Amino acid sequence: MSIQPVKSLKLHKDKVWSIDCSKGLLASGSTDRSIKIMDLSKYELLDELDDTVHKKAIRSVAWRPHSSLLAAGSFDSTISIWTREEEEDLDNSWEMELLAIIEGHESEVKSVAWSHDGCYLASCSRDKSVWIWESDEMGEEYECISVLQEHSQDVKHVVWHPHLPILASSSYDDTIRIWREYDDDWESAAVLNGHEGTVWCSDFEKTEERLRICSCSDDTTVKVWRHIRDDEDDQQEWVCEATLPSVHQRAVYSVSWSKDGLIASTGSDGQIVIYQEVNGQWEVAAKRDLCHGVYEVNVIKWIEVEDKIMLATGGDDGFINVWDWSSDQTNTTSSNMNSIQESAISK
Template identity: 25%
Template sequence: MPLANGNGVGPSGSNGVMNGKGALARVNLPGHLLYEGSNVDREEFVRLLLQSLRDVGYIESAATLEAESGYSMEQPEVERFRGYVLDGKWSKAEAALTRLGIVDEESIWDAKFLINKQKYLELLEAQKTTTALHVLRTELAPSSPEPAQLHALSSLIMCTEPEDVRQRAGWDGASGQSRQQLLLDLHRFIPPSVMIPKRRFLTLLQQAHEDQLRRCIYHNTPSDSTPFSLFSDHMCDKDGFPGVTTTILLGHADEIWNVEWSHDGMFLASGSADKTAIIWYMGSDSRKWEAHLILQEHPFAVHSLAWSLDDSMLLTGSEHFIKLWDAKTGTCLRTLDEHTETITALSWLPDGSGFISGALDRKIIQWDTEGRKKLSWGLSDLRITDLAVTPDLSRVVTIGMQAPSSSESSTRGARGNGTPGDHSTSNSGGNPSSGNGIMATEHRCIVYHFSTRQVESSVKLDGELTSVKISQDSQYALINHAPDEIHLWDLRLGRLARKFTGQRQGRHIIQSCFGGIDGTFVASGSEDGNVYVWHRDTGLLLEVLAGHEDGSVNSVAWNPKNERMFASCADDHSIRIWEAPTRETNIDAPRHTHYSVSYSAKGKGKTRQVDGDVEDATGMASSSSATLL
C-alpha cells in the first residue's frame, strides 16, 4: 500500500491548490527515500527545495510543490517565532522556545540569555536606563553563564549616548543587523528539522564545491574564479602546475642554501656559501630577470633570509651575525651579534612590530624594526635549528635538538665555520655517530604561546629536524624530518596529520614550503638533486622535477603572489624558476625529467645568456647572469 508523503497540507489547509484547471492532487510515492537505494530523505529534500524556491521568489511554485508533496517547509510556530524576534516581542519569543523542540534545560537558559541580552542593549540604546537595569537584575543575572560576561554588560549602564553603547558592546543597534544575527545565534539551540538553517541548500552546494576543489590534486586557481557547474564535477589538468624551468639564475660562486621571495613577489633573495646574498629582480616579464643587488660584507656563509613586511628591508644570517639591509639600496643598516652560536632562523612578526631570531645557542630574541633588542625569551630547551611564527601571531613553533649537558657540549660542533659547502646536519650538532664519544641526541618540536612565551606543547620526534614552515591559516606546521620524511602537524589538534615521503634527506639541511592556492601543495628539495611536490590534503606525490645538477636541492620557495611560480636553489650554484607551461612552451622531454623549453616567437628559440654589471653593497661593479631557457 503506497505511503503518504507526510502530514503537511497546502497553505489553505486543503489537500491541493487551484491551478486554473482544478485542485492539484497530492502525489503519493512509496517509501521515504528520494530514490531507491539512496540515503537522502525525501521530506528533508523537499523542505529544502521549498526554502530555496521562496528565497529566490518562486512563491507560487513553492505553494504548488507544498500541495503536491504534502510537506510544509516549517510549522507555523517557527514563522511566528521569527516574527517575534525581528519585531522585538521578547516575551513572546521566550515563551515560544519550549514549543520549538528545545528540551535541554541548559539550552533554554542559554537561549533566553541571548534574547534578554538583545532586549537589554536595545533599552540602553533607547536610553531607558531604569528598565534596562531591571532586565539586568531580574532576567540576565539569573541566566548569565559567566560572571565576567555579566560584569561587562553591567558596565554599559554608565554609557550616556547610544553610540557609546553600540561601540563598547560591539553591536550595531536595533536598526542594524543585530536581530537577524540573534536569530542565527538562536539557531544552534533549535533542532534544524524544526527551524531550517538559512539558505541551507546553498550551503550544501558550496560545501560540495569546496570538497571538489580539495579532491582536485592539480587545482591551482582561486576558488572565486573557478567555474562551478552543478552538471559536472570540477577537475583541473596539469596546465596550471609550475613544472617547467623558465629561468636559471647564475651569479653565486658556491652552493646556494636558501631562497626567499619578497611579499610582493617581484624580488627573490638568495643566500650562499660564497658569503654573499643576492637580491634578484623579476620585473613585469618573468623572463627578464636581473641581479638587483649583491650583498657582501658577510664574514661567513649566508644561511638565513627574511624580508620585512613592506619589503623595504632584508635580514641575512651569517653564523652568529644578523645583518639588516636596505633592500632598495643595498646599504647595511645594522649588524647584530647578540647570539653566540649560529643563527638558524629569522622571521619578521606579522604585526610589523619587528622580527624574531633563533639560534643554536638556545636563545630566542625579539627585535624592533630598526634592529634594536626588545626582549630575550631566555634559554630554550632546544638548540634551535629553525623556528616560524604563525600568521595570526598566536604561536612560535621551534624545532631542534635537546640541549646537551655541560659534559656533552664540548664534544658537539656548531653548524658550519664559514667553509663553503658546510651545510650538513651533522654540523648542526645532530645525527651523532656511534664510537666518537657523542651522546645520542633527542629532537623535539616545541610550540610557544607568543604573547605569554609559555610552552604550549613539546613533542619528541625521532630523527633530525631541519626546517619548519607554517600554513597561511596558521593551522599546519610543515617540518622536514630526516631521514627522508616531511611531517605535517596540525597545531590546533596537536597531532601529526600527514607524512610526505619520496625525497632524500639524511645529511644536509633541506627546506620545504607550502605552495599554490591556499597552500594546496607541499614542495621540497632533496639530496638526489630533484624537487618533489605533493598534494597536501592527500599526501599524493605529484611531481619529481629534475634539472639541477649533482648535489642537493637545498631550498624551495613558492611565489606569494603567483601561484604558478616557485624557485629552487641547489649545490650546483644555480637557482631555477619554475612556472606553468604557456602556449609558447614546448615540453619535448619525458615526464619528470629535464624540461627543454623553446619559443616560436621571432628572435627566440635558443638559450640566451644575459650578462650584466650590477652594483654590490660597496658600490663596486660585479658580474652576474640569468640564463633564460
C-alpha cells in the first residue's frame, strides 16, 4: 500500500488548524482567521468566510450532520455558526452567511463537534472545560445545558461517537474522558489513562458492533481503547487494547478512523501513517514522509471524494493536501508533491 498525492491547494496565508468534510464540501480554518469552503469534486474554492468575524485564529471547524450548517471555534473564545444562503445569485455564486455567535468560554476555543443527530454542539477550551450546547432545528438558538470541568488542564479536542450520544475529550492533562448523559445531565463516564504527554486528538471507530476509540499524543504514540462494560454505578470500564507500531518520531497531533477500519495519523514530524488491523493485531499499512515539506502537519481526515475514500491534511505551510492510497502503486518522492503544489498555486 502506498500514499499518493492527488491535489495540493494553497488556500490559507498561515497555519491550517482544522478541516472537515460533508457532502463533498471541505471546510478549513486557519491562523489567518479565515474559513474556506471547497468543492472536492472540482477542487474549486466556493467561498471565503468573513475574516473580520473572529479576532484571532480559527482553531476548529465542523459541519452539522445532514445540513449546511458550519460551526467554527476561535482563539478569541467564541464560536461562529454559518449557513448557506437559501437563494443563490443568478450567476450561480455560492455563499454562506453568519447565523450566530456563541459566547461563554473564558479562553481559547480549541475544538467544536456536532453530535451524530445534530442536536448537540460540544466545545472545549484552554479554560479546562467542555461545554455542551443544545441547538434548535434551524441552528439559530443555542443553550448551554452542561459545563464539564473535570479536566485539570487545557482541553484540546472533542469528538462524538458516530451513532451514540457519547462524547470524548482529549486534554493537556494526558487523559481522554468519556462523557454521557445521566438523568438529563452530562457526566464523566470514564477516564482513559495511559499516555505520557498531551493527548491532542481522538476518534471513535465507526462500527456499531463495538465501542472503541483511538488517540494520539505528545508521547509519539497512537493507542486504541476498548469499552469493556458498564458497572453498577453506571461508570464505564475501558482498557488500552493496543499501542500501535511505533513510527512517529515527534508529537502526533491528529488521528482519524475510517469507515473501513483504517486509522491514519500525522503530526510534528510531517509523516502520514496508515494502520490496519489484521487478525486482531495492528500493523503499518503505509507511511509517507515530508507530507507538507519541512512543515508540521496539524490535522488529518478521511474524506469522501465522489464516493472514493481519500485523505486530507492541513499543515503549517497553509496548504491542504489531498491523498489517495492503494496497494498497487509505488511511493513517490516529495518532489512530486512540490510539482503538484506549484500547479495548484498557478491556478
